[in-house]
Amino acid sequence: MIKITFPDNNVREYEAGVSGLDIAKSISHKLAKEVLSIEVNGEIWDLTRPINEDASIKLFKWDDEEGKHAFWHSSAHLMAEALQELYPGVRFGIGPAIESGFYYDVDLGDEKVLTDKDLPKIEKKMKELSSRKSEYARIDVSKQEALDHFSSINEEYKVELINDLEDGTITYYKHGGFTDLCRGPHLPDTGYIKAIKLTSVAGAYWRGDEKNKMLTRVYGISFPKQKMLDEWIEMMEEAKKRDHRKLGKEMELFTFSQNVGQGLPLWLPKGAQLRERLENFLKTVQKKFGYDQVLSPHIGNVNLYKTSGHYQKYGEDSFQVITTPQEGEEFMLKPMNCPHHCEMYKFKPRSYKDLPVRMAEFGTVYRYEQSGELHGLTRVRGFTQDDAHIFCTPDQLKDEFKKVIDIIFIIFNALDFKDFITQVSLRDPNNSEKYIGSDENWEKAERAIIEAAEEKGLKTVVEYGEAAFYGPKLDFMVRDAIGRKWQLGTIQVDYNLPERFELEYTGSDNQKHRPIMIHRAPFGSMERFVAVLLEHTGGRFPLWLTPDQVVVMPISEKYNDYAKKVSDLLNNYDIRSVLDDRNEKIGRKIRDNELKKIPYLLVVGEKEAEEDNVSVRKHGEGDMGVMSIKEFSELVNKEVEEQLSSIHSY
């Protein structure tokens, strides 16, 4: 007999060789039906794998990540089996579970091309195979056996993977007619997989290296119940409605033009208005935190970027230099604002008493992103960073860093971004030549970031190798409508540029010292921020941010003049009212998506015109009665003020 310890520290005895599934059955029939994988002494196992000694266990169901993982990983194997039956000779790369669903990378040979039209056929095959309820069997083999086996069936990718594994026992998983090199865990059998949707096919480089062959990646998702799949499909359709590219067009915020160029957004009047409101909001916050606004030009002499080191590192893959009639004179579109700000720091001698110096600029930069990378407003070639650089002494670093975190909190709180991820990006310990600056400085910077994040109570994910080449950073990532992660706020510590630009301050010891530089952008960029904001709100902004707050509708043509008067008066109160052309005549429908996003509707007619009143209707809240124009404007101003003061007092 062996002792099994449950998560609640309850201990029960079972015969040696008991499986996770047996244990679940011993608890309840229902649990046995729902359980998908098991943790045994900290390792995730198959439910059917025998447990031979005392162990602490935890059972995972669909609601647990570990349960879903086993389910989707098993689905990937099932898809591989289907592909093997449908396309004999197909060779397999890797097929993992991912955040939502699974994929398999396959090589179909040079002549066969898989397209979306093939997916239903594969789905059908998978369902047929799942109904056979083939068991997933775990098989231990030696490395040599594994190599011999996969070589004999020409699975070159698997052979490559095995060669990279350490010597010793290797595991296979076999179900039906498909055997794969795999660590597991898997479901007991394929019958668990009841609902399957293959979502897309894409190209993917073998082992993620663009020098390697491109394999065909088939993406899919699966569920234990058809109803869950239906719900997922419905959710994805809802999410597509919140796509910022769709909303941006509908709301007339921004557009792109082939004539202007790829990745160069055009901000339409309402989009410009939205941006202005966001910028004013951040400027107000930054002013409180002691920032000074600065301005710098859109181009700079090539030598500036040679000094900063950006030219050497990125020059060739960037927009190319701009020449002038003057021989040898070369400029570049600015890819970042930092060098300009460094020059501003240098314009006069600095004392330790002047620090920290905080320079903020809504700086538009141009970067030649690969064409396939461009994506709506989230990845563009010309964009405006809500940039700032803080020049401070080593003693001030941590405190300044924490204050930047505060600003980001204020913004995320104001816009209700709750489920963001904070990532600390450090050096790749195995690849130190990628980075510039001394080890000592890197260590100091990394420590400062980790400590500041800890002291602010952030739950961070640490990623090695994700640091910028000049310093470590703390990034704030937010998801879009369909769950893709985008980096918004970023804070970076830099010991490198102060060195390159020979920045100095005079310390209390009357000696020259080098300041440390913090790069930070709480929004990230206006473009990406607006995109994510749109997807989060579905285009319904809080009143303070809404470009148009009021629409005025005359009840008949006779009251057009009065409607205009109301509109003009409100604009004086800094309330944005619209009196759309289409409202000048009664008989127009206000059913435009854009108009429906305006929170207040004022109806005016005879009754109102007599005493300078308006009838107020709030979207989603209904009739608010008749009041004077002044009362109405006070009402709106108060609402905006309350929203802003709750933000600023955060």
Added chain:
RNA sequence: GCCGUUGUAGCUCAGGGGUAGAGCACUUCCUUGGUAAGGAAGAGGCCACGGGUUCAAAUCCCGUCAACGGCUCCA
């Protein structure tokens, strides 16, 4: 940059070797005196662009450009 898909009216899309289609939006007219509303008519397209095949190309083929889903990249 790479793999795949797509490109038809302002928008969403149907069609498809022989005179270009729908719904919504737009314009005009009508109706509507009370709360995100109705009706009629009209206008609108080098079918992304450039080549080729054909008596004939929006349709088939090739190329370019752009968008979309991924990969790689992301100062």
